[in-house]
Amino acid sequence: xxxxxxxxxxxxxxxxxxxxxxxxxxxxxxxxxxxxxxxxxxxxxxxxxxxxxxxxxxxxxxxxxxxxxxxxxxxxxxxxxxxxxxxxxxxxxxxxxxxxxxxxxxxxxxxxxxxxxxxxxxxxxxxxxxxxxxxxxxxxxxxxxxxxxxxxxxxxxxxxxxxxxxxxxxxxxxxxxxxxxxxxxxxxxxxxxxxxxxxxxxxxxxxxxxxxxxxxxxxxxxxxxxxxxxxxxxxxxxxxxxxxxxxxxxxxxxxxxxxxxxxxxxxxxxxxxxxxxxxxxxxxxxxxxxxxxxxxxxx
Amino acid sequence: xxxxxxxxxxxxxxxxxxxxxxxxxxxxxxxxxxxxxxxxxxxxxxxxxxxxxxxxxxxxxxxxxxxxxxxxxxxxxxxxxxxxxxxxxxxxxxxxxxxxxxxxxxxxxxxxxxxxxxxxxxxxxxxxxxxxxxxxxxxxxxxxxxxxxxxxxxxxxxxxxxxxxxxxxxxxxxxxxxxxxxxxxxxxxxxxxxxxxxxxxxxxxxxxxxxxxxxxxxxxxxxxxxxxxxxxxxxxxxxxxxxxxxxxxxxxxxxxxxxxxxxxxxxxxxxxxxxxxxxxxxxxxxxxxxxxxxxxxxxxxxxxxxxxxxxxxxxxxxxxxxxxxxxxxx
Numbered sequence: 331x332x333x334x335x336x337x338x339x340x341x342x343x344x345x346x347x348x349x350x351x352x353x354x355x356x357x358x359x360x361x362x363x364x365x366x367x368x369x370x371x372x373x374x375x376x377x378x379x380x381x382x383x384x385x386x387x388x389x390x391x392x393x394x395x396x397x398x399x400x401x402x403x404x405x406x407x408x409x410x411x412x413x414x415x416x417x418x419x420x421x422x423x424x425x426x427x428x429x430x431x432x433x434x435x436x437x438x439x440x441x442x443x444x445x446x447x448x449x450x451x452x453x454x455x456x457x458x459x460x461x462x463x464x465x466x467x468x469x470x471x472x473x474x475x476x477x478x479x480x481x482x483x484x485x486x487x488x489x490x491x492x493x494x495x496x497x498x499x500x501x502x503x504x505x506x507x508x509x510x511x512x513x514x515x516x517x518x519x520x521x522x523x524x525x526x527x528x529x530x531x532x533x534x535x536x537x538x539x540x541x542x543x544x545x546x547x548x549x550x551x552x553x554x555x556x557x558x559x560x561x562x563x564x565x566x567x568x569x570x571x572x573x574x575x576x577x578x579x580x581x582x583x584x585x586x587x588x589x590x591x592x593x594x595x596x597x598x599x600x601x602x603x604x605x606x607x608x609x610x611x612x613x614x615x616x617x618x619x620x621x622x623x624x625x626x627x628x629x
Numbered sequence: 630x631x632x633x634x635x636x637x638x639x640x641x642x643x644x645x646x647x648x649x650x651x652x653x654x655x656x657x658x659x660x661x662x663x664x665x666x667x668x669x670x671x672x673x674x675x676x677x678x679x680x681x682x683x684x685x686x687x688x689x690x691x692x693x694x695x696x697x698x699x700x701x702x703x704x705x706x707x708x709x710x711x712x713x714x715x716x717x718x719x720x721x722x723x724x725x726x727x728x729x730x731x732x733x734x735x736x737x738x739x740x741x742x743x744x745x746x747x748x749x750x751x752x753x754x755x756x757x758x759x760x761x762x763x764x765x766x767x768x769x770x771x772x773x774x775x776x777x778x779x780x781x782x783x784x785x786x787x788x789x790x791x792x793x794x795x796x797x798x799x800x801x802x803x804x805x806x807x808x809x810x811x812x813x814x815x816x817x818x819x820x821x822x823x824x825x826x827x828x829x830x831x832x833x834x835x836x837x838x839x840x841x842x843x844x845x846x847x848x849x850x851x852x853x854x855x856x857x858x859x860x861x862x863x864x865x866x867x868x869x870x871x872x873x874x875x876x877x878x879x880x881x882x883x884x885x886x887x888x889x890x891x892x893x894x895x896x897x898x899x900x901x902x903x904x905x906x907x908x909x910x911x912x913x914x915x916x917x918x919x920x921x922x923x924x925x926x927x928x929x930x931x932x933x934x935x936x937x938x939x940x941x942x943x944x945x946x947x948x949x950x951x952x953x954x955x956x957x958x959x
Contacts (some may be wrong), residue, residue, distance in 0.1 A: 348852050361685055363746070367746075369746040369749060369750065370755075371688070371749065417932055417936065420936050421935070421936065424935075424939070425684075425939075426745040426746060427684060427686050427745075428935045428936075428939060430684065430686055430745075430746070430749050430929060431689075431887060431891065431935050432931075432932050432935045434688070434884070434887075434931075435884075435927075435928040435929070435931040435932045435935070436928070436932065438884065438924055438927075438928040439924075439925065439928035441924075442922075442924045442925035442928065446925060471854075491721070542798070553880070556753075557692065557754065557757050558755060560750045560753065562756065564747075564750065568746075568747075597767065598765055598766055598767060599764060599765045599767065599772070600765070601765070601770070602761040602762075602764040602765030602772075603761065603762070603765030604764065604765075605757065605758070605761040605765070606761040606762045606765050606766075608758075609754040609755070609757055609758025609761070610758060612750070612751070612754040612758075613739055613740075613751060613754055613755070613758070616739070616740070616743060616747060616750070616751050617739050617742075
């Protein structure tokens with residue numbers, strides 16, 4: 331029995347670390363939904379772009395993933411502005427169906443372009459800087475750095491929201507876009523900026539995701555993260571980036587905890603069943619409290 | 630509206646089916662492309678009953694196709710020794726409908742309480758969750774799937790089994806397309822059609838007017854899912870003679886269904902037919918001339934449609950059409 335608890339404890343530690351990256355990777359989705367009321371159904375492919383950024387920075391220039399985060403952030407911001415002005419801007423007042431379809435199509439387009447350029451195969455790199463022995467489990471330093479990076483980025487974003495004028499303007503638009511416009515806030519510009527920041531965060535989180543994928547990265551890796559991000563975003567109330575960040579931790583713990591528990595049932599594949607648990611959780615939350623477990627606003 | 634006016638819109642649709650069928654039978658070598666195009670028309674027809682009539686987008690639609698495919702595979706696999714002949718295909722089709730409608734009832738009862746974005750998120754979750762359940766709990770062969778080619782040969786003999794997979798399955802798709810068109814018109818002409826139109830325009834207002842919104846949405850959902858089940862059973866299982874979860878739960882089919890309906894015009898009878906024709910022909914020749922490039926072309930196409938022609942081809946034509954022409958375009 332003891333080895334089981336040791337394994338569970340080890341997996342939960344790992345779950346918390348992974349959860350911080352999950353949280354970061356969902357903040358962009360929640361920010362975009364909070365400000366623009368658009369669900370980015372093509373969320374995962376942006377994570378994939380970040381993963382490829384990390385891969386190429388490392389294999390071509392030997393740059394450590396922790397440093398590639400800033401490169402990915404800049405690329406993501408640029409891409410976010412391009413997508414906003416090319417597509418999203420024209421759909422701000424369109425029915426919800428239109429934005430769902432458009433973001434979905436953008437995601438598929440990114441995947442196919444990535445497949446065209448880099449091929450469909452899995453690629454991986456290994457950034458080995460040693461690990462720390464927690465006696466119950468071995469945690470590589472690279473993952474600890476990912477954990478710290480996620481928290482630092484989330485904290486910086488929080489400070490930007492709370493302490494700067496622009497951050498306050500974004501919060502005002504989330505609260506009431508018409509009221510914000512009446513107060514002289516250029517709502518269109520806030521939309522563009524928020525969308526770009528949302529995409530930037532998402533691409534940046536993709537860099538950290540590479541430190542956790544055992545089989546390597548490929549153009550279609552994003553799907554999994556789209557779905558996880560939905561579960562996490564819904565857990566966190568969908569419209570709140572901070573809710574999403576905390577929900578990421580919860581999700582990481584549930585995922586890794588249930589993996590350990592399901593592994594004890596004979597005759598099943600715990601890996602697939604863990605995902606089933608995640609989606610069941612999604613449906614249950616949507617059914618009983620669609621505004622998210624961590625509070626969130628009423629609509 | 631007179632009886633003729635109500636059902637006049639079926640005439641051009643059925644005419645197109647007849648022409649396609651004739652081309653396939655009479656022109657040598659054309660049966661395969663015609664069946665290919667017909668699959669997409671039928672998929673669009675089935676999906677349109679839900680997306681077109683309710684305005685809700687189901688990103689997990691392919692799950693119903695998959696369940697239908699499994700229904701047929703299970704029927705053939707488990708009743709293969711029972712000496713039922715062609716009756717087994719009938720049982721498979723019924724099982725496909727039953728399984729698809731049970732899932733749609735379960736999903737509909739939960740997800741259709743949700744609106745827009747929440748509904749979309751829930752449906753994506755259902756599809757993936759169900760797939761991982763099949764793989765994880767190792768039901769229906771788990772990730773190895775079900776292969777029925779051996780059972781089909783045992784039941785029907787090599788030649789008939791071949792005939793079923795290359796011809797009968799395609800004929801079934803034609804029949805499903807006809808049935809889906811008729812059901813669409815029947816819904817449009819009834820109280821349910823008007824109720825759904827009201828939901829599409831303004832769901833809150835419809836509710837206030839005393840329309841049982843959830844009931845009609847669930848009904849459309851089940852009807853649409855049942856047709857998807859039939860398509861999965863015939864165009865997938867009978868044609869391919871195998872079912873793998875990684876293939877049948879592929880999100881691509883959902884995307885294709887959405888593109889077809891939006892391209893042709895959501896909520897119109899003719900829309901999926903036109904959308905399916907354009908999409909099917911395009912894809913057939915693209916897959917010959919530029920294999921592997923379908924999605925890279927389709928995705929921007931979908932964005933352009935959504936921004937520039939949200940009503941689709943038929944929607945735009947319908948707005949321009951006058952008098953008599955209008956009743957044939959619905």
